Amino acid sequence: MRNRPIPEATVARLPVYLQALLSLAEDRRQMTVSSEELAQMAGVNAAKVRKDLSYLGSYGTRGVGYDVEYLLYQITRELGLTQDLPAAIIGLGNLGRALASFKGFAERGFKIAALFDVDDSVVGTDVGGITVRHLDDLKDIVTEEGVVIGIIATPPTPAQLVAERLADAGIKSILNFAPAVVKVPPDVTVRKVDLSIELQILSFYQQRNQAIATAREASRRLGTPDSSPQTRR
Amino acid sequence: MRNRPIPEATVARLPVYLQALLSLAEDRRQMTVSSEELAQMAGVNAAKVRKDLSYLGSYGTRGVGYDVEYLLYQITRELGLTQDLPAAIIGLGNLGRALASFKGFAERGFKIAALFDVDDSVVGTDVGGITVRHLDDLKDIVTEEGVVIGIIATPPTPAQLVAERLADAGIKSILNFAPAVVKVPPDVTVRKVDLSIELQILSFYQQRNQAIATAREASRRLGTPDSSPQTRR
DNA sequence: TAGATTGTTAATCGATTAACAATC
DNA sequence: TAGATTGTTAATCGATTAACAATC
Structure with a gap:
């Protein structure tokens, strides 16, 4: 029963299951997990877990549960985390710098491939081992480095311009930390994170x-x- | 028609409308805004705006629109942003420090009232003008300072313990930045922010x-x- | 009055949940 | 075989949306 498109609400929970499964896989005692246990760990109910997982395929065994490693692999694959996705951060204020030096990206299937700013006192400097480039070079560098994810960490005002530049450079996935709504073409996905x-x-x-x-x-x-x-x- | 409880989905959009209204209020040209304009700014459709706002009461004028200042006030009041809410940050690693020195809290109805950690080399130091206290003093200081919001910025492992301490100290609202699901009593609200x-x-x-x-x-x-x-x- | 725009209704859609037959 | 647990169905619930009467 594949090929129904996976509901948005389910997609948003898959990473939570992944987190739980990773912690199970770590202490190699438990090879198998039931929907009830996984639900406990993820803070949802068991029916939801089974329904969610059923969209990926029939990866459980009745009477037994789900094989931890196998399910881990299937969710990883479904989320597209099998290769490192190159990401670019635009805006290197406090938040941008914090993100640039965040070590967790690599563990989670991402790699910071480029940094951008417009401030002459920032462009050309090194942040976390990467040289900051000028926003005007975005399109070229995105192509060169194969960047597929754009992370907007600018103040609210330039956020819309940055989003347009990203879309123009062919980026289809944007994470927006700026406290502003950005408008993008319909084929671009934006997720907003706003403290x-x-x-x-x-x-x-x-x-x-x-x-x-x-x-x-x-x-x-x-x-x-x-x-x-x-x-x- | 008040007193229906406001749907969760609506509550999540009110801050977005607030953001849009604030930018309208800034350039004092436009005294009034239509649901269509507000929808454009918030990135939703006009029907949703009207439905959402109708939960707050009938604050618009047919044929005219909504008075910017008045609507601003009503949303601010509905969200409980009329007084500064004292918040505490637990965990002063990279993220905790970035949050502690974030200047935007005050503008948005919040004030960092206390900082906590368990590391002896951090406890007692000054971060952004506030002395870091030991987690063991949480309950006392929460009472003293009237803290109502807890911000967890620890690694995943201690997150559950911290959540329990917060709940024990009477905190009912938690923002969880740790990459872990925390379990809390049913009267405590947790929101998770996970990069x-x-x-x-x-x-x-x-x-x-x-x-x-x-x-x-x-x-x-x-x-x-x-x-x-x-x-x- | 004519035009604009709200507030509300009702239809539709998508998500959640309980229940249980299938099956290990 | 008996017990456990999945995968799926169907009922329910909540959110979205179009449409339009009310009314400025």
């Missing part, structure tokens, strides 16, 4: 939780008026 | 786009076999 947005969403739930706790406290002091209306006499 | 996961999702779509492009190219060269099966003779 402010995450914090603001958290703030909303913080406020909601607070309100619930306050209401519960109030109803406790009044003797749960919802269920026993006689408290209001 | 590897984002990159891996991007890798999947990269691979899919590649496959589509290759297929298109092949069918172009063969004269679109799907629509004209006579190419296979």
Whole structure:
């Protein structure tokens, strides 16, 4: 039953399963894992795990579970992590520098192949062993280095321009750290990572939780008026 | 029509509208904005904007649009950004330091109130003007400083322990940057930000786009076999 | 009044979940 | 064979979207 396109929600969870499987594979005791165990580790329910994995194929064994190594391989393959994807970072402020010197890329199927900025005091300098190039050279270097992923780490204003340059250079996958929405052609995929947005969403739930706790406290002091209306006499 | 709980998907978009409205408010030319304009800026469609905003109340004017300042205020209030929320960062490696020195918190309704680590060579040092405290002092300092948001910036292994300490200290909102799933009591909200996961999702779509492009190219060269099966003779 | 645009309805779509037959 | 666990079905739920009456 392959060839149904894998749902977006499933794709977003595959890396989480991968993370869990990697930690299982590390302590080589457990060769097999059930959907229930994997669900526990990934923080979802078992039905979801089975449904998600069924989109990849029938890689489990009834009565037994999933072979850890085999499933690991299948998810890795499905995610396209079997070769290192060359990525470029544009914008070398605090965040860009942090990303450029992040060692975890290689372990996860990525390699920083090029760095770009427009600031003359940054262009030509070395960051984490790579020379920063001028944004104007983007297209040439993307072609030379076979870059397929663009990471925007600029301030919000230039983000749109950078996205256009990336699209023009043939990049189809963009990770956008700039606090701005960028518009790209329909064949380009953009994922946005925005600290402010995450914090603001958290703030909303913080406020909601607070309100619930306050209401519960109030109803406790009044003797749960919802269920026993006689408290209001 | 208030008091329906606001859907999660809507909550996740409110900060994006906020971002757009802030940029409109800046150049004080446009006092009013239509759902269509706001949709353009936020990268969604107009129906979604109107539906989302309708959960907050009826703050628009038919035939006119939404008053920028007023809507800005209402979203800010809904997200609970009217007071600065005190946040604590746990783990002062590369990422923790980058977050601690990030100047954008204050502008966005947050304030870094405390920093924690367990490494003796880090505890006691000053990072961005705040003295790093030992994780064991978490509960006391959270109470003292009124911290309501915990930001986990540790390696994966200690992340679960830190989450438990945070929950124990009464924190109900956690932003998790560690590449690990943390389990918390049901009244605690966790949001996960994981660079590897984002990159891996991007890798999947990269691979899919590649496959589509290759297929298109092949069918172009063969004269679109799907629509004209006579190419296979 | 005519034109514009909201707020809401209802249809559609996609994701989640429980349940269970298949099968190791 | 009995017990365990997958893969899949079908019901349910939540999110998206088009359409349009309400109304500025």
